[in-house]
Every structure is written in structure tokens, then in C-alpha cells.
Amino acid sequence: MHASHAAVRLRRLSVALSLGTALAVSACGGGGGGGVSSGGGSSSSSSPSSPAAQTITIHYKRLDGDYTGWGLHLWNDDSAHPAISSSVATSWTAPHAFDGVTGGWDTAVIPLSDASAKLDFIIHKGDAKSPMLDLSVTRATFGSDVWVVQDTGTLYASQADADAAFARVGHQSDSLDLSVVTVGSTASALPANWNKRAQFMEIFVRSFKDSDGDGKGDIKGLISRLDYLKSLGVTGLWLMPIYKSQDHDHGYAVADYRAIEPDYGTMADFDDLITQAHARGIGIVLDYVMNHSAAQNPVFLDAVSSATNARRDWYLWNATDPGWTGYGGSASWHVSESGYYYGIFADSMPDWNLRNASVVAYHMDNLRFWLNRGVDGFRFDAATSLIENGANAWYDQPENQTLLAQARSVIEGYSNRYMVCEAWDNTSSYAASCGHSFAFGRQGDIKTSAISGVLTAGMAGYLTASDRASLPLFMSNHDSGAGARPYAELSGHSEGDYRIAAAIELLASDTPFIYYGEEVGMGNNGEGGDAAVRAPMSWTNTAVTAGFTTGTPYRGLATNFATQNAAAEAGVTGSLHSWYTALNALRGNNPVLQSGTLTLLSHAGDASLVFLRRDSGHTAVILINLSQASASLSADTGLASTTFTGLFPTAGGSFTSNASGRVSVTVPAQGVVVMSTP
Numbered sequence: 001m002h003a004s005h006a007a008v009r010l011r012r013l014s015v016a017l018s019l020g021t022a023l024a025v026s027a028c029g030g031g032g033g034g035g036v037s038s039g040g041g042s043s044s045s046s047s048p049s050s051p052a053a054q055t056i057t058i059h060y061k062r063l064d065g066d067y068t069g070w071g072l073h074l075w076n077d078d079s080a081h082p083a084i085s086s087s088v089a090t091s092w093t094a095p096h097a098f099d100g101v102t103g104g105w106d107t108a109v110i111p112l113s114d115a116s117a118k119l120d121f122i123i124h125k126g127d128a129k130s131p132m133l134d135l136s137v138t139r140a141t142f143g144s145d146v147w148v149v150q151d152t153g154t155l156y157a158s159q160a161d162a163d164a165a166f167a168r169v170g171h172q173s174d175s176l177d178l179s180v181v182t183v184g185s186t187a188s189a190l191p192a193n194w195n196k197r198a199q200f201m202e203i204f205v206r207s208f209k210d211s212d213g214d215g216k217g218d219i220k221g222l223i224s225r226l227d228y229l230k231s232l233g234v235t236g237l238w239l240m241p242i243y244k245s246q247d248h249d250h251g252y253a254v255a256d257y258r259a260i261e262p263d264y265g266t267m268a269d270f271d272d273l274i275t276q277a278h279a280r281g282i283g284i285v286l287d288y289v290m291n292h293s294a295a296q297n298p299v300f301l302d303a304v305s306s307a308t309n310a311r312r313d314w315y316l317w318n319a320t321d322p323g324w325t326g327y328g329g330s331a332s333w334h335v336s337e338s339g340y341y342y343g344i345f346a347d348s349m350p351d352w353n354l355r356n357a358s359v360v361a362y363h364m365d366n367l368r369f370w371l372n373r374g375v376d377g378f379r380f381d382a383a384t385s386l387i388e389n390g391a392n393a394w395y396d397q398p399e400n401q402t403l404l405a406q407a408r409s410v411i412e413g414y415s416n417r418y419m420v421c422e423a424w425d426n427t428s429s430y431a432a433s434c435g436h437s438f439a440f441g442r443q444g445d446i447k448t449s450a451i452s453g454v455l456t457a458g459m460a461g462y463l464t465a466s467d468r469a470s471l472p473l474f475m476s477n478h479d480s481g482a483g484a485r486p487y488a489e490l491s492g493h494s495e496g497d498y499r500i501a502a503a504i505e506l507l508a509s510d511t512p513f514i515y516y517g518e519e520v521g522m523g524n525n526g527e528g529g530d531a532a533v534r535a536p537m538s539w540t541n542t543a544v545t546a547g548f549t550t551g552t553p554y555r556g557l558a559t560n561f562a563t564q565n566a567a568a569e570a571g572v573t574g575s576l577h578s579w580y581t582a583l584n585a586l587r588g589n590n591p592v593l594q595s596g597t598l599t600l601l602s603h604a605g606d607a608s609l610v611f612l613r614r615d616s617g618h619t620a621v622i623l624i625n626l627s628q629a630s631a632s633l634s635a636d637t638g639l640a641s642t643t644f645t646g647l648f649p650t651a652g653g654s655f656t657s658n659a660s661g662r663v664s665v666t667v668p669a670q671g672v673v674v675m676s677t678p
Helices: 159-166 219-223 226-232 267-279 298-305 357-371 398-411 427-434 442-452 457-463 486-490 495-507 529-533 576-589
Strands: 015-018 024-027 054-061 071-075 100-102 105-112 118-125 135-138 145-149 200-203 236-239 243-245 254-260 283-288 333-336 339-342 377-380 418-421 513-515 597-600 608-614 619-625 631-636 643-648 654-656 662-667 672-676
Touching: 054 118, 054 159, 071 105, 105 118, 145 159, 219 267, 226 576, 254 267, 254 357, 267 283, 283 357, 283 418, 357 398, 377 398, 398 418, 398 427, 418 427, 442 457, 442 486, 442 495, 457 597, 486 495, 495 513, 495 576, 495 619, 495 672, 576 643, 608 631, 619 631, 619 643, 619 662, 654 662, 662 672
Parallel strands: 054 145, 200 236, 200 513, 236 283, 283 377, 377 418
Antiparallel strands: 015 024, 054 105, 071 118, 100 105, 118 135, 243 254, 333 339, 597 608, 608 619, 619 672, 631 662, 643 654, 643 672
């Protein structure tokens, strides 16, 4: 989820809440002027007959009844269609004052220049916002009155609904399942040792396949493409967060850890996914976000409601701003009406207090909740950011690994499960705690080795590391900080570079990860930041939709969808898709290539990558020609006068080592040859 540790890791949210009785709201995390989305809802007031020269009344209620200093920031996000005149719009430092308290509600009547336009507003006291969201409302569709309850993001169209919501302030988490979860069935539906040799694909469900035409991917859409994934040779899926979220996009702002994001479907859909995936020998690994929740998570809504709330200590609080800075120098402590809270990534994502045993127990129960449903493992987000020890000691603290080892113990209490952590630094140490940790940094070495035609020192070091098997390789993921999609970096040189990079990724890792669309050469979509690498999947060359949806895609397509798509490549000899399929089949049919001990025979600076894989029954030789010219490559197998059978690029044929155990073969430019003892 994160960019490199040297870059700003603030998550750019495009956040829209599906809210209560009334309105869709967008949380932009800024002090105003952020992008917001309008919505509609029922109202006891009739819709105005004319859009112009109307008013809207905003009612606001707090638990403490103290409205001193509270006001409204009003602005027009859409300057071409303004709801208020420039004289009514405010600056952050000079808010519009409420008119006074009526019936316990602080009330303000706002004159509109156009009631059909969206009014953007924030309720704040200095830099403290309540709720911590940018809000919007359109009078013509919503009605003449809007009620806002302390901290909750819902806009209510009737006082009765608002009064009912106010009665729940400080007790929002009563609506969540926070119960203790005991261990259920620990059996696995997958083949033994699946977790030591899987071929993974990371999937962003929102961008994979839409089943209902709303322009957003969903679980049923994913189920409809399981046969495609099986035929590709994928045996494991890492799903970006599928829980109910505040952001309604990437999912890392979790609003309920035991519920499915409504955009994605239902829990029944998810259970069906587990059943259908397992029937095809495909494991499901969920992204788990233990560092932080959404600001609209009911537990945080309780915690922020009062300094004496029972859930207060589930998050990190301070009476004043300690002045810490986090990634890229961004502020880590954020003001609320009841104190400063810690959120390393954004004010919309407060950090859990993971020194609180009740909080840790809750997360362990959440893991068991999903494991009991048949989930096959977890990828842990932001593993280096879990525990803080001070202003300059909030990253990569030793306690992180103790906590992750506890989670690993829970997961390994179930058979055949998989755990991998996101640690951009100190990866070997986190691999020891987590079982696996992504080989961050090596994605660049893979691509550089392929482009330059020379094995990098970083890749050579990785291949000789004693813990290589616990450091899975990848070329890109959902974070732009990890690099652009491979097509953007490799195709400018040649497709041969892409094929060689894929061969290194898949053959030099025990549990390699590809990113959805990588297998067809899907590119970036021309947008900035993380959105650039999260485009809807390119299924066809169909204009506007690329076969992703029958509606309008929620995000821009990859710029190369017309040529690089599944329909144009799947089953086509010589295509990139066929290359990935063949490499996956090669691994899948030869266990020695999945988990055999690896011995590197090449050196940094060589124009080839040659290594052995050995298990108790076989020795395999992998020869990858990095250069642009045909080359004779050899490997010292240690097996004198031994016959090796060719496995790739075609099966069959034989190669015999000489009396000293050396086997030689001519490998085409940017080609791959794999052979093994029978």
C-alpha cells in the first residue's frame, strides 16, 4: 500500500461513504476545497420548484452541548456551478458562524445562489473537524434542512433520524461484532505444502471484473474469472482489502473488519468465492490492516466522542500536538475536538493502540474470524509502522516483530496457511517474524537485469541469501512507489526484456507474486499516483469498457488496452500471456522448480543468470540468457555423465553432462532453457 520509505506515503483518498438515510459524502482529509461527491436522499421537505435563491438550514449537535468556537467552512468545489455566492463562501480562518442553538441543535441558515448545485461544507473549530470529513449536499434533491451529528459522517434529512443517531454517540461500536472468536476447523482444502510453492496473483477486486454493470469490480466478477486464473496457472490470490471501508476505493481505511465492502457484494458472495477457488486449487489470502482503521470506524467514533469513553485507549491520544513528523515530513498527530490522535498515514486513518492488550486480542479474533471461514492466509499491511516509541522512533521498532509473530502463531494454528508482510526495510528480519516478507528493492533488480542484459549485484545477493525462500519476488504492485507497471518500464526496450523479467520473477522465487494484468502487459492509465497502477483489468479491446464492465468504468482504463488485453493474448502462441502460462505450468509440473534448494552459478555483472534447483529426487538447471545475442551457457551440475531432460521452452530432448558434471547448451538471445534429471 505504501510508497518507498523515502517518499510520502499519505494515501490519497477518493472517499465516499454510503450513508444512512440520506447522502453520499466524500472524505478528502484536507482543510477544505477537496473533491467531494454529492448525493440525494429523502426529506420531509418538498423539493424546491426553482433552483435559484433558496436557503438550506444546517443543524449540528454535540454530546457536550458546547458550541463555543464552532463554525462552518463553506465553498464551491465546482466553480462552474456554484451553490453559494463568493460573499457567502468562507476562508478556513474565518468560518461562517452558527445563528444560535434551537432545540439543542446549533443552527445556521445558508443562502444559496443555486439550489441545484452542490454545497460543500465542513463543521470545525479551528483545525478540529467534526465529523473529520468534507461534506456536501444538494438542496434540490435533498431538501431544505440537513442534520449533522457529532463525528458521524451521515447527513440526515429528518430530525427524528438525527435524534436516533445522536442517542448512539459514544456507543457506535455497539453495532460492530467485537466478540471473541474461538478456533474453528483448522483443516485446509488445498494440497499439502501449497503455502510453500504457490504462484500468486495480487488482485484489486474493484478493478478486476464488474458483474452488475455499476462500473466497479466485485466478488461475483472475480468468481466469473476463476477459470481464467486457473488456466493461467495461478494457485493463490492476494486480495487487497475486501472489508467494509470508509474510502470505497482501495479499502485500507477499514470501517468494519468482519463485513464485506458493500460495493463488492455480500458475505455469501465471499463464502462462494472461497468454495469456488478451493475447487480449482486456488488459495485466498486477504490483506490485513492492523496499523490503523478508518476515522469512520465505529470504534474510533466512540474514542473521539469523549476523553472518558470506554474505547478511548484503543487509539493513541495526547492533550497537545507532540509535533512528530512521519513519512515525507507529514504531520503524524491530528487535532480533534477531544484531543490529538496519532495517524501516521492520514487524519482519516487513525492508528490503533497496539500496546493495548484488548486491541491486539480484537485483531487476533479478526484473523480467526476469517480463518474459520476458510481463508488461506494474510498479507499484513504496513508491518514496519505498528508500534511507536517516540518522535524519532515510530518506524521499524522491535515490538513490531513481536506482534507479527503473535499473529503468525494464530495463523499457523490452522494447517497449510500463508503469511507475508509488507516491510520496505529490514525485510529479512520481518521474514523471520512473519514467515515471508516481500523482497522490496529486488523488483528494480529484476527489471534492470532484463533491460541492461547484466545480472545486478542486488539480484545476485538475493539469489545467494540463506532466507531467499521466505522473500517472495514481485515486479510491481498496487503502490506506485513500488514502481510503474512493468510494461511502462520494460516495453520501451523490447518485449524480450519483459519475458526475461517474468522468467526471473517466477523461476527464482518459491512463492512469486504477479499483479493482475501483468500477464498481458497491461500498462498504466495516465493518471497520477497510485491510481495510475490500479486501472480496470484489460479483458478486451472494447472501447470505453475494455470488457471490464457493461457500464462506465469507475476509473480510467490502461492506455494500451486496445493491444494488451486478455482476449487478444490468451491461448495465442507467442503472446506474453502464453509466456506466463508456460512458465507457471513449468513450475506447476515440476516441484523442484517451486521449492528446490537454489544454488547460484552466475556472478554479478554476468550477461546470463544460471542456477540450479535441487530436491531429494531431482536436479534442475535454469539458464537465462540476459543478452541480445545467442550464447553458449553452461552449468556445473556436480553430476558427471548424467542425462538431463529438456523442460522448457519445449519438453523433450536430452542433454548430457561431461565427466566433470558440466552441461552446456546454446540459448537464444533473451531466451530461457530449463532441464532436469528424470
